[in-house]
Amino acid sequence: MYLQYCKGGGTDGCAKAVAQKRNALYNIRNLMTLAEEIKQFFKGEVDDNDAARDQMSRDASLFHITPAVVVRPRDAEDVEKLVAFVAAAKKAGRNLSLTARAAGTDMTGGPLTESIVVDFLPHFNHLKEIGPDFAVTEPGVFYRDFEKETLKTGLILPSYPASRELAAMGGIVNNNSGGEKTLKYGKTERYIEEIQLVLSDGNLCTFKKLTEAELEEKKKLQTLEGKIYRDMSALIFDNQKLLTEAKPNVTKNSSGYFLWNVWDPAARTFDLTKMIVGAQGTLGLMLDAKLRLIRLKPVTRLLVVFLKDTKDIARIAEKVLVYDPESFESYDNNTFKLAMKFFPEMMERVKGNLLKMALGLMPEMWMLLQGGIPKLVLLVEFAGDTAAEAHDAAKKLEKELKKDFGVKTRVTATDEETKEFWVIRRESFNLLRHHVKGLRTAPFIDDFSVRAELLPEFLPKLYEILGRYKLLYTIAGHVGDGNFHIIPLMDMTNPKSKEVITTLSKEVYDLVLKFKGSITSEHNDGLIRTPFLRQEFGDAVYALFEKTKAIFDPDNIFNPGKKVGGTLEYSLARIDTEKKS
Numbered sequence: 001m002y003l004q005y006c007k008g009g010g011t012d013g014c015a016k017a018v019a020q021k022r023n024a025l026y027n028i029r030n031l032m033t034l035a036e037e038i039k040q041f042f043k044g045e046v047d048d049n050d051a052a053r054d055q056m057s058r059d060a061s062l063f064h065i066t067p068a069v070v071v072r073p074r075d076a077e078d079v080e081k082l083v084a085f086v087a088a089a090k091k092a093g094r095n096l097s098l099t100a101r102a103a104g105t106d107m108t109g110g111p112l113t114e115s116i117v118v119d120f121l122p123h124f125n126h127l128k129e130i131g132p133d134f135a136v137t138e139p140g141v142f143y144r145d146f147e148k149e150t151l152k153t154g155l156i157l158p159s160y161p162a163s164r165e166l167a168a169m170g171g172i173v174n175n176n177s178g179g180e181k182t183l184k185y186g187k188t189e190r191y192i193e194e195i196q197l198v199l200s201d202g203n204l205c206t207f208k209k210l211t212e213a214e215l216e217e218k219k220k221l222q223t224l225e226g227k228i229y230r231d232m233s234a235l236i237f238d239n240q241k242l243l244t245e246a247k248p249n250v251t252k253n254s255s256g257y258f259l260w261n262v263w264d265p266a267a268r269t270f271d272l273t274k275m276i277v278g279a280q281g282t283l284g285l286m287l288d289a290k291l292r293l294i295r296l297k298p299v300t301r302l303l304v305v306f307l308k309d310t311k312d313i314a315r316i317a318e319k320v321l322v323y324d325p326e327s328f329e330s331y332d333n334n335t336f337k338l339a340m341k342f343f344p345e346m347m348e349r350v351k352g353n354l355l356k357m358a359l360g361l362m363p364e365m366w367m368l369l370q371g372g373i374p375k376l377v378l379l380v381e382f383a384g385d386t387a388a389e390a391h392d393a394a395k396k397l398e399k400e401l402k403k404d405f406g407v408k409t410r411v412t413a414t415d416e417e418t419k420e421f422w423v424i425r426r427e428s429f430n431l432l433r434h435h436v437k438g439l440r441t442a443p444f445i446d447d448f449s450v451r452a453e454l455l456p457e458f459l460p461k462l463y464e465i466l467g468r469y470k471l472l473y474t475i476a477g478h479v480g481d482g483n484f485h486i487i488p489l490m491d492m493t494n495p496k497s498k499e500v501i502t503t504l505s506k507e508v509y510d511l512v513l514k515f516k517g518s519i520t521s522e523h524n525d526g527l528i529r530t531p532f533l534r535q536e537f538g539d540a541v542y543a544l545f546e547k548t549k550a551i552f553d554p555d556n557i558f559n560p561g562k563k564v565g566g567t568l569e570y571s572l573a574r575i576d577t578e579k580k581s
């Protein structure tokens, strides 16, 4: 039958017949489930039971997607064989793919898939080395455990996210996470020294910064690694001007592939880790990363500013930035009310002393009882070698803000007090996720940024758009980076909610892009924002993203539909309409 088809079918028909035969043989040989096939060569666990699949079907995003199989690789060999297996299956026409998962706190659907989830938490959870100024970590190490160890030598990775108690290093690297210290110390991308990736040919490869001579040597390799260096260097050098212009004009960005950061013309170095970081696992599976660590000044104090309204926020931001604070963050009245209501639980989560902290927050609780809740609370942090140094810096700014804007303020006097305000900021999204009855958190315009100096012009336009939709939402964010987390609370069982997501995203992103901002500064693209990347970067740059994906992963093995190839239609159809809160 195959031969007959082949004879009459021309070249196309012939190829089709051969592929059909290969598939048929494949299926006969494999009258077994996908999980059973993988178990043949895999040392780690392979599960396709409902409980395991359900556990991997959600992250902190709007989506619900149940994978076919969950695998937990035991070592590098497992991962290499797994990739080789999927590569062969793809060539045989099967629709399989691999999506990495660390702690699953992504807010975009990044670790969700209908195919195979590769769960790195159970076995890839070793902090392999801590050197004099670096650490080598596997992807399944929780940040909270990582930090405990690095702090023993006085060192820290300052790009930790607000989800510091929940997230793991695989997600932090692959989302290019940032947080409260990013204003001064930058995001994860600044700290990557090496990344070890299993590539689409099933081979392990280490990426790091190369000199021009080293790049030439790499290009000679007759392997996929060599081809990646040949093709990526051509792509980047041939499109220098386009890429320089494409870079979002913001202090932090997690959108797209960061091709503009690979070639450093001043140092004359070529560093592919600069775009593998933040690629959401679409270019390969990361087995470890070497991260630079730094030493921070030991004591911090906070200037807390309570704003009755937001009219002066932009001018205040301008003034604060002159003082070069360690962090400059905010949360709004809805977050504040929620924090007061669930104070005991919050303290429990961070293992704080409830009574001590409640007493510390008495003035704010009193404000709440009197109904005088601030519209926005700003946290401006200063660090010092001594408490007095940090306190003095905060006091100086306090004096100026009081004089110019007549705002209510407070400077924290102890470490405990400082911690209280941070807890509210860090835990705000988590509180919302677990406590709003009948509605749920809907992160879809949750992470854009524009340059802080543009806020006076930008913010009124943003508020005008939000006002028209009459949604209940909270705002927290990194004011110093012009980066806001707007989290609407919505009833996703109402079909109109999907319409709101579509139209409001478009309106907000149109505005952000007019200001040459970024649609995501730290949470990344995933299912929710990949459909907007063509609009954000334009056809020519988007085509370079597609080429990049094809160079690393020509058969689309890794996390398909993220960064390139995702459609809004696909994403909207996978919104979780069951889960209410």
Ligand SMILES: Cc1cc2nc3c(=O)[nH]c(=O)nc-3n(C[C@H](O)[C@H](O)[C@H](O)COP(=O)(O)OP(=O)(O)OC[C@H]3O[C@@H](n4cnc5c(N)ncnc54)[C@H](O)[C@@H]3O)c2cc1C
Binding pocket: 059, 060, 099, 100, 101, 102, 103, 104, 105, 106, 107, 109, 110, 111, 120, 139, 160, 161, 162, 163, 166, 167, 168, 169, 170, 171, 172, 173, 174, 175, 176, 177, 178, 179, 180, 280, 281, 282, 284, 285, 286, 287, 429, 430, 522, 523, 559
């Ligand atoms: C309460 C809360 C607060 C948050 N605050 C912040 C914040 O302040 N800043 C911020 O940046 N984010 C924040 N986030 C989002 C999220 O926590 C971070 O992006 C975090 O770094 C994700 O880590 P994770 O271990 O949960 O990754 P996961 O959700 O498991 O994965 C994230 C992405 O990385 C990929 N990935 C994971 N491991 C690998 C691997 N081994 N190889 C290749 N790809 C891999 C996944 O495929 C996925 O695309 C917050 C989330 C929550 C729930």
